[in-house]
Amino acid sequence: MEDLLNQIDSKRTSFKTDSYSMSIGELVSLYEREEIIIRPEYQRLFRWSHGQKVKLIESIILGIPIPSIFVYQNEDGIWELVDGLQRVSTVLQLFGVLKGEKPLVLEGTKYIPDLEGFKWENSSSKNKELPANIKLGIKRAKINLTIILSDSDKRAKFEVFQRLNTGGSNASNQEIRNNVMIMINPDKFKWFENLSKNRDFLETLSLSDRLFEEQYHMELLLRYIALSNYPYNKKKDVGDFLDDINEEILNNENFDFNRVKEEFELTFSILNEVLGEKSFKKHNGEDFRGKFLESAYEAISVGLTANLDLYKNDRNSLLEKVRRLYDEDDYNKTSGSGSNAKSRIPKLIPFAKKFFSKK
Template identity: 40%
Template sequence: MPLQEEIDKTRQEIRTDDYSMSIGELISLYQSNEIDIHPEFQRFFRWSEHQKSTFIESILLGIPIPPIFVSQRDDGIWDVVDGLQRLSTIYEFIGILGKEEQEESQNPVTLQETTYLPSLKGKKWDDPNDPDNSLTQAQRLLIKRAKIIVNIVKKESDAMIKYELFQRLNTGGSIATPQEVRNCILLMLNNRLYDLMRSLADYEKFKNCIALSDRLYEEQYDMELVLRFILLFDKTEADISKLGDDVSVFLTEEMRKMALEQELDYGHIETAFKKTFDILNEITGDDSFRRYKPEQNRFLGGFLLSAFEVVALGIGYNYENLPPVEQICENIKGIWSDQIYRKWSGAGVNAARRLPYLIPLGRRIFSPV
């Protein structure tokens, strides 16, 4: 199809509109449950108290606020695609964010000192018990009358536009890692699959085997490992050979396809995953993906993704028919002297190049035959 035809066709699939709305109107929408900010996304974002105070400062000073993007659902409710932190900061400061879940005794949000308005320090929205440290009515109205452009993706648009928009707006933005973007997209696409992945990431025997640092847990790397497992453990070798140049892009695209699959076998995924890590927890525990030194007969160092790709994916592929436990342990140790592993797991070999070699290696090593 010529480029112009592709442009014209895709433009027809996207229906958008935009409004200039006051913060007061956005407050009313939230109170009426007509806008959904997806509070489950909160853990993936990292605005500090200072950033929140600076945002309120910007509103008070009349500094233009970046547009927010919403997607209109079939029931007319707006899903916030981009702008979560801006809206949640406003709702939190005013005292209505998740109010039904808050304790009545919860203290009002207080602002910090900012560059241009140092007197914001300690200020609250409206605390009857502390009027001296509350904004005045004029200041509150200044905030409520401030305008924000709202870009709306209408419900007539192609179903995937919302997720494309979310990914493109948030990649490299306020979300720290690609997996955190994927988690948010998955929550929007398929709650059941997200819940399964989260439960597998929290599976104690899996956590025992990967032995990640606190930083990697904060960056949702455990969820990325779960995603790698469920996408790759039973994928055909022909498909693995077509990963492309960027594994991160592959993970996102394949996750979206899986999330939209109508007949996804959740039980098969869960069984393969848990049996894999039940076995590894019993045999090698937190040594499962560390380097083995035969001359010292011990495992050393930290978690290695290349070892995960051979061991976890190899056992997962064969989980219904594995060698004896003692043999699995010896096979794990033997990987480190395997010529294919040594060639394709070294420095400078990226994931896209090594996976077509390491995944078949693991399947062969842990085959019962």
Template identity: 35%
Template sequence: MSLESQVSERAKEIHTDGYPMSIGEVISMYREGDIDIHPEFQRIFRWNDGQKSRLIESILLKIPIPPIFVSQRPDGVWDVIDGVQRLSTILEFVGIYRDEEKNLRPPSALLATEYLPDLDGYQWDVGERAFSDVMQRDFKRAKLEFRIIAKQSDANAKYDLFQRLNSGAQLSQQEVRNCLLVMLNNDMFGEVVELAEFDSFLSSVPLSEAKESQAYRQELVLRFFLHAGYAAGVTELPKEFGEYLTDWMRDAARRYGGPDTIIDSRTFEQVFLLLDQALGEDAFRRYDGRRHLGPFSIAGYEFVTAGVVANLAHWQARPDALAEKVRLIWNAPEFKSNSGTGVSPRRRVPRLVNGARSFFAEG
């Protein structure tokens, strides 16, 4: 197929439209339930009061802000793909924004900004420093640019667009995955978050503050289930690991809740109960023959969890022997030759997962 044919064929799969809409119209749509802001995203997108105030300043001064991307669902409701924080900031400021539990958030107060220092302390309609009727009308008449993916577009279009729009954003790869998962299957997202907070998982996987802030625990939960169900051989992955994990997650979200679901909370909890009891915070730290050293090791995590979950019944019957078996991996050829800085995740993961299953089948 020629390039021109490919362009023509793929372009038919995505139908878009775009037009400006007043903030007043957006407020009405939100009140009527015609636009889904995804309040779950507030766990992921973190704007401080200064950023929120600068957005309101831009609207007041008619400074252009980036367009908001939405996808029209079969029921006609708009799903916000890009622009959640902008819209939630506006709705919170006017006092109508509701959180995940449907509770009304208190109206926000603004801070001084570069061009409008007197904005400090202003609120929409509360107290002495409230917007006048004229300012409220002008604010509601301000226009936001919308880009709409029509409901007849390809089913994956909004997810692909979200990834493209956010690939260079101030989000980690897993934070982008979390947003995708909210849109794909919010129930699965909730279970992943819950497992990431499981006590034995927290105890056996100590992470730096930076990793904690990047949703790395949720990534480790997804990696656990990817390793548990990995069915290919030792050949390197067909794409970079981050992309591979995202594609795997999208498939898992599609299957979640059905007879072939990939997510099994009970198995996850049993594995980490065993590892926490055996070694606690040392479960994935290098062992030099005398003591455990250094930080959490992702290669150690991949090898140990893949091996234990594949042989769970064996180690549940011999929990006292698990600590010594885990300590042996750091000198095991199947681990040492397939880990380290010179081995990419694309090559490392298939080899470690398959090697671990054999290693932990004995002892």
């Protein structure tokens, strides 16, 4: 019991926060003075629809409270937005000051249908410019901020971001990981992002547009790197395992990015040459058909990488090996209906490495 209480007390002191209520007008002024930072990468990864933006402005006009936003205060006193990107960006776009975006044009809503076509400033049509009293009301509307102070534990802002956005969020787990990457090390994020755009890799996946939008291809990249380079923790769900490896790679100064990149590129170059978009589709006895199979992706990509010397100069034997994979009891037992990644991976990965080790 004493150890438990000591653990709780020690971690509580890692998160030092303050709360503050600010008007929207003050928040906009902070942004214009560059005293609050919004990383442009966030805007690219998390985008609201036009309707979602208008609904937020409608809420402000009607006096409906806005959820709190979270910022991290660095040693210079500058705030970095941790959570609340779309709310803040939408307000800044309405005011016409958001960098890289055109001013927001409103549309009619359920409660204010006459809002159609209005803008904050409208030099070409004054009758479609928001009235002065509405503007003043928006400027004076309050928003609550939780400030993570600079003397918190260095991981505090990452923990807050991940916990706020995991579960109940429209963001996929990989979108959250991407933003954590950007927070911890933008250069390493760019390395991941560049790898995820590899032509051979993308052509072997044959994913839907929706899955690409949800950054599933980047999750598959991380999954490949994790399973090829780290032992799987059987006690953890795959999502938690990938979170841990994501953090490990970003914080490990000794991670061999060059080796991993070379192995990744050679693996998917071979697969694309031999099978192309059929690389991770089941062989039915005649051809590779059907949908992308996560279990096949794990087995084939990791198994091939572990045995690259055998196949880099003998592509035909790889084709036959992949065909035979789907007849293997060990593969089918771990990848059949009712299986899940947590129970599948501890058996599948050792099997795959051994299976591909012999032609």
